[in-house]
Amino acid sequence: MAHRIAYGVVTGFLGAGKTTLLRNLIRSDFAAGRRIAFIVNDLADVDVDGQLLAQEVGEAGIVARLSSGCICCTIRDEFEATLRQIVEGHQPDMVVVESSGVTHPRAVLQGLHHPRLRLDSVITVIDAERFLEYMRYSAAVETQVYMADFVLLNKRELVTPEQLARVGAQVRRFNRKCAIIPTRYADAPPHVLFGAHAAHAAHDLAVRTDDHAHEHDHLRHDEIESVTLPAPERLDEDKLAEFLRSEAVRDVYRAKGFVRMAGDDGVSLFNFVPRRFGLERLPAEAAGGQRFIQFIGRNLKQHEAVLRAGLAACAA
Structure with a gap:
């Protein structure tokens, strides 16, 4: 039987530092011995982050770029087709998805039913300076924290210890079980974040009908x-x-x-x-x-x- 491929999701609101984290991963010893495929989602019509990662991994790397929509709703079918093509055509050791800044990760995880995949970890990067403000802008912010195995309190150098503690306390109110890691330039060790083989309980992935409808309409709802x-x-x-x-x-x-x-x-x-x-x-x-x-x-x-x-x- 073919081995199952680890699957990780990197999420977080706009500008939190998700691409910085993946650039750190690409350059790390952890990545040196593994064939990692990246799927990068960008809400805009031109994909800046995907271009950066493609440059980092070189011609031998696998970077699939999905733009002009959100993989949890407007371009979900394209996302699932891309994932199947990578799993069956390239057979990497790991797939890492960088979602758009407004993606609801719960909806993304629900759509992953490929028998070759196993969920590895959900990593949420937050901007410690802006997090409490951004909570008012989009319902995705709370969902991104709730679904996380690891939450990086990024840009810690821009806030006081007291501010960082307030942000950490709010994160803990949303998610009582995640690991909370303060970082600068998303500098958490990749071997800690990836390869964790987290296991989300079925009830965590369950979405009520009204929640599902909201998540598929969230771009309009959040304007x-x-x-x-x-x-x-x-x-x-x-x-x-x-x-x-x-x-x-x-x-x-x-x-x-x-x-x-x-x-x-x-x-x-x-x-x-x-x-x-x-x-x-x-x-x-x-x-x-x-x-x-x-x-x-x-x-x-x-x-x-x-x-x-x-x-x-x-x-x-």
Whole structure:
């Protein structure tokens, strides 16, 4: 009988640090002796995180990228077909799924009935600085914590010990059994998180009819939309910072993309969460020649013109 393939889910709200965790995994000793396949889901129409992971694993790696929807609802059939193809066609040692920031993991786990798979662990990454705020934005935040075997209190360096304790206490109210691990840059040891072979009880995966309907309609319920805009040829960092402090991005929960900055011929990965942004220099081939920024947040399509004008004004 063929061996069963470990299956892990990495979840967490927008901008928490999920892709950082997977980049750490790819570079770890744990991954060196294993063939790990990744499925990366992005709500937006262009998949930044999948491109980054594909660059990290190289040509021999397996990275399936599912964008323009959520694998727990709008593109669930595509997700399940992709998973079957990976299991039956590639036969990896482990499959790790990075869900979109608004995915309900319970719905994802319910749909996994392939006989070759065994649930390994559900890992939820939370932004310790923003978690209590984000609880008000989306019902997915509580579900992501409730279903977790491990919860990473990420970005611990941005909060006081007292704030971290409050976040940990709230996590414990949602989930009395999970392991809670404070981290910086999602630096929890991969051998602790993966290979745990967790076992969720049947009642944990049961979904009432009304819950199931809500989870399949959660994007509309939470009013979360994405807008992808072309970035100017070169961006001025001071203008960009001013734009990201303006009312134009008031309803933006997360932004990411590939950009070029003034005075730099290279490509940078742009990341933004409210009141903070960062730039990481990348190899030119990582972006495939693209320059764009994705904005994800509440009712953004009605603000698209304002975002487009604001971004254009950041040109160097």
